[in-house]
Amino acid sequence: MKQQPVTQTKPFAITLDVGTSLLNKTGSWRTERPVYVDRLPPCNNACPAGENIQSWLGFAEEGDYEAAWRAIMGDNPLPAVMGRVCYHPCEGACNRAELDDAVGINSIERFLGDQALKHGWTVEPGASTGKKVLIIGAGPCGLSAAYHLARFGHAVTVHDANPQAGGMTRYGIPKYRLPREKLRAEVARIENMGVTILHDSRIDDVLAEKTNGGFDAVFLATGAQLPRRADIDSDGQVPLVEAVTVLRDTELDNPTVLRGNVVVYGGGNTAVDVARTAIRLGALSATLIAIEARQDMPAHRFEIDEAIEEGVTIVNLRSIQKINGPTVTLEKMVRGEDRTPEPTGEYETIEASVVVEAIGQNTDVDALNDIEGLVAKNGSVQVDTAMKTGADGVFAGGDMVPSARTVTTAIGHGKKAARNIDSWLQNTSYQPADKHEIAEASKLNTWYYSDAPRTIRPMLDVVRRTSGFAEVVGDLVEDNALFEARRCMSCGNCFECDNCYGVCPDNAVTKLGPGKRFAFKYDYCKGCGICAAECPCGAISMVPEEI
Amino acid sequence: MDQVPETKQKVKFYQTGTFTVGNRLLDDEERSVQATIDRSNSLDSGHRACQGCGEALGARFAIDAVMRATNNQMIAANATGCLEVFTTPYPETAWSVPWIHSLFGNAAAVGSGIAAAMKAKGREDIRVIAQGGDGGTTDIGFGCLSGMFDRNDDVLYLCYNNQGYMNTGVQRSSATPGAARTATTMPVGPEPGNPFTVGKNVPLIAMGHQIPYVATASVSDLHDLEHKVAKAMSFRGARYLEIFVPCPLGWGSKTCDTIKLARLAVETGMYPLFEAEYGEITGATKIRHRQPVNDYLKLQRRFAHVFKKDNEHQLETLQAIADRNIAKFGLIDAERSKI
Structure with missing residues (x-):
């Protein structure tokens, strides 16, 4: 009675078409x-550089790291740098935070950036258009614009006043947050696309350089280096210096004044960077005086936490009134109703060997006043939505125009300016694509996503952090980078x-x-x-x- | 029954694991039948089930899985009920499989007969399914079903449990839960709709017959359901699989909430998912995110009265039933047992 195995696939006994x-x-x-x-994913919407984060996470979660990296490179030429220094507003917007924790986008970007350097992946420049563009400033904004213009096929020359490229990423961000070989390698990749970067090359007369060099357009990205000064009454016995100078001198290995009891005045990331640098240079103590309450400080939470771990003392709701010999007089403040600190008229004193001011910077607009049509006010250059100044063929971006003044914003400005310069060179105007409706958390059915807590990046031991400039935050390895990428919920798509x-x-x-x-x-x-x-x-x- | 192993092997970590129907990151053998582009669609479009019908969905899930497990060599006998009425109004049929009509109460007997015929013809490669709703299974067809179990006939009986006679106007069946309002169990004052002290649990009764395989499944957990169908088809003899299928019409729920309700029935403990072999429980599907019964009940008008003042005892009783299921079937690992 045993039957042979049946291999037919037509359903048994079906011979006629039924009335269906x-x-x-x-x-x-x-x-x-x-x-x-x-729908527009909230991470993409939050990215100042306009990265299509969800798209490159999609490639990364399948293990196609090169495709993921190339998707990043469509917007941002410096993933290894930005994977370290970006304050990742994308993660702040991530819907996954409502489920467990935000996806560690920044750490995956860093992993991809490092993969590209390890494997030597490159991007080809576009076919030559014969147009020439002059860029002033080789900071993140200038580099971003140079890269994107090269992809459009324009010939780009970048002038920078400093001995090396990188701008504030080199002279403002300490090595423990951004190892210089990463920056150097990503800049070299842009140079290999045919971009000329001239160092120690300050341009005082932009229009003359434009005419003499036969450039068709100019992009200004000189940043903001003029320190703002607080009104402090000092007898000059202890040095009163500026944060940008201190960080720059540290980068240039110049003798620095961060010795003894270092007092830093400011509540932003630059102030925290100076305090952490002082610890690494062997200061007896590093005290940060912030006028804001702790929760209102502009510095990022994790920067503050890392600084405290390393021994930085943070004193909130104090303003520096005067410096007499080594004695610094502080006025106590209270947190007002709208979170604005208000003076109380009560004072206290601390001892200082040096006081560093870190309360912000302005753009040096004096050098630009000769350019006809260009408008500078409140310490920044005015531009329209196409990043164009009032002067013909002159565009500007980065810290020198009104903006959030972050590296990521600068990268985004460089891209936006490059697109507009490209259109302007072709006598057209750049039309950005319409934005989709945002994919809010309420539109998702998150039951379907696996339970998966965030992968924490390893941290360098505190003792080793405080005794040198080794990088504090470690890498994800491939296994956990893949895991992290797969936590993306693909919101809205x-x-x-x-x-x-x-x-x-x-x-x-x-x-x-x-x-x-x-x-x-x-x-x-x-x-x-x-x-x-x-x-x-x-x-x-x-x-x-x-x- | 305190330590029961999980019914499914854990898959590697992926974005959505096996929670979604498909997952492009899963290996082939972990993918569901429903995710394949060439699935049988045994129950095709154009049928006349209400919008959001859980039974139409459960039937396609189950029969497509049987088709894959048997290399398309199967026959289905169908009890009268919603499933028959909405799929086969003369001269149309929505079935694209060999399918035979039977009476309300004798689908199990018809299945037994087909199995006997196949045996006589030496065609035991052709597998037999009998299927029906809870009314045709737990009430009207119960004698035939018990007989099929008793003789250990080589039939898989699929019961689509929507907890009442929905086709004839939402009357109570012996699978209707306590407190549910139906046309024949209207709530009056503090009295619940369906009394708590009546009804029967057919999966447990089926286990009492010592048949090779008994399981419960839900349309909200497709991978679990397909796994149980495949497992059932790996046995010869009588098998029983009950599938929980919400009914928007009979339950007074939104048509888009069908899967959500099925999921909540599982996650509250109101409908435990387990499997048993030869009368012994062998596994229970763990609750992933435990929910209070209110979340399940408040989406259904048949339970609206339990939220009225002075009816708190009904709500408490329903929660107690869910808690008891969780403890009895080991639906939550001990360390996670608090809500």
């Missing part, structure tokens, strides 16, 4: 129709999980195959809305039918 229910178009029952949509295809009681979804997503069979869709309710990432919208 497909004749019954149940789509006519519908009052709402499901529609596939793409279909990642082909097949849920809609599976959960439809009416079999009214067609699967189009890998990468092609899905289509609704509106002939049969009854509009129950299960697909939209069960879409993990919020990529289906229910739209009322016209009845």
Whole structure:
């Protein structure tokens, strides 16, 4: 009675076509129709450099690190640098924080940037257009503009007043946050695309240089280096110096004044950088005087925490009134209703060997006043939405124009300026694509995402941190970088999980195959809305039918 | 029954693991039938089930999985009920598998007969399914079902449990839960709709027959459901699989909440997912994020009265039932047992 194994695949006993229910178009029952949509992920929306973060995380989670890196390079030429120094507003916006923790986007960017340096991945410049662009300043903004213009095929020459490229990423950000070989390697990659960077080359007359060099357009990205000064009454017995000078001298290995009891005045990241640098240079103590309450300090939380771990003392709600010999007089402040510190008239004193002011910088606009049409006010250069100044063919960006003054904003300005310069050189105007509606957390069905806590990056031991300039925050290794990338929820954009295809009681979804997503069979869709309710990432919208 | 192993092996960590229907990062053998582009669609479009029907969904999930497990060599006998009425109004049929109509109460007997015929013809490679709703299974067809179990006939019986006679106007069945309002159990004052002291648990009764395989599944957990169908088809003899299928019409719920309700029934402990072999429980699907029963009940109008003043005891009883299921079937690991 044993049968041979049956290999036929046609259902048993089916010989005739049945009268199929497909004749019954149940789509006519519908009052709402499901529609596939793409929504803007909050990380992409928050990125000042305009990175398509979700897209490159998508490549990274499949282990295609080169494709992921190339997706970053479409917007940001310095991933290894930005994976270290960016304050990652993307992570602050990440919807995953409502589930467990934000995706460690910054650490994955750093991993990808380092992979590119390790494997020597490069980007090709565009076909030559014959146009020449002059860039003043080789900081992150100038470098970003140079890179993007080179990709458009324009010939770029960058002049920088400093001995090496990098701007504030080199002369403002200490080595323990950004090892210089990473910066050097990413700058070299841009130079290898044909960009000329001239060091120790300060340009005093921009328009003359433009004419003499035969440049078609100019991009100004000189940053903001003029320190703001507080009104402090000092008898001059202890040095009163500026943060930018101290950080620059440290970078140039010049003898620095950070000895004895170092008092830093300011509550921002630069102030924290100076205090942490003082600890590393062997200061007896480093005290940060911030006028704001702890929770209102502009410095980032993790920078403050790391500084405290390393032995920096933070004194909040104090302003420096005067310096008499080694005695610094502080006025106590209280936190006012709108969080503004208000003076109390009560005073106390501390001892200092040196006082460093770190209360912000302005742009040196004097050198630019000769350019006809260019408007500078409140210490920054005025530009329109196309990053163009009032002067013909002169664009500006980065810290020198009104902005958030972060490295990431500078990278974004460089890209935006490059696009606008490219359009201007072709006598057109750049039209940015329309933005999709934002994929808010309420649009997701997060039940479907696996429980997965964030991967914490290793930290260098405190003793080793305080005795040198080794990098504090460690790398992710490949295993945990992959894990971290896979925590992305793909907010607002279909990642082909097949849920809609599976959960439809009416079999009214067609699967189009890998990468092609899905289509609704509106002939049969009854509009129950299960697909939209069960879409993990919020990529289906229910739209009322016209009845 | 305190230490029960998990029914499914853990998969490697991926973005959505096996929680979604598909996952492009999973290995082939971990992917579901429903995620494949060439699945059978045994129950095709154009059927006349209500919007958001859980039973239509559960039937496609289960029969497609049977088709894969049997290399498409199967016959289904169908009890009268919603599933039959909405799929086969003459002359149309939504079934693209060999399918035979039976009476309300004799699907199990028809299945037994087909299995006997196949045996006589030496075609035991063709596997037999009998299926019906909870009314046709737990009430009207119960004698035939118990007989099929008793004789250990080679049939997989699929019961789509939507907790009532929905096709005929939402009357109570012996699978209707306590406190639920139906056309025949209307709540009056402090009295619940369906009394708490009645009804039966057919999966446990099926286990009492010592048949090779008994399991419960839910349309909210596709991978678990398909795993149980495949497991059932790996046995010969009588098998019983009950699938929890919410009914928007009978329960008074939103059509888009069908999967959500099925998920909440599992996560509150109201519908425990477990499997048993030869009368012994062999595994329970763990609750992932435990929820209070209120979250499940408040989405259904059939339970609206339990939230009225002076009816708190009904709510407490329902929570106690859920808590008891969690303890009895080991639905939560000990260290996570607090809400």
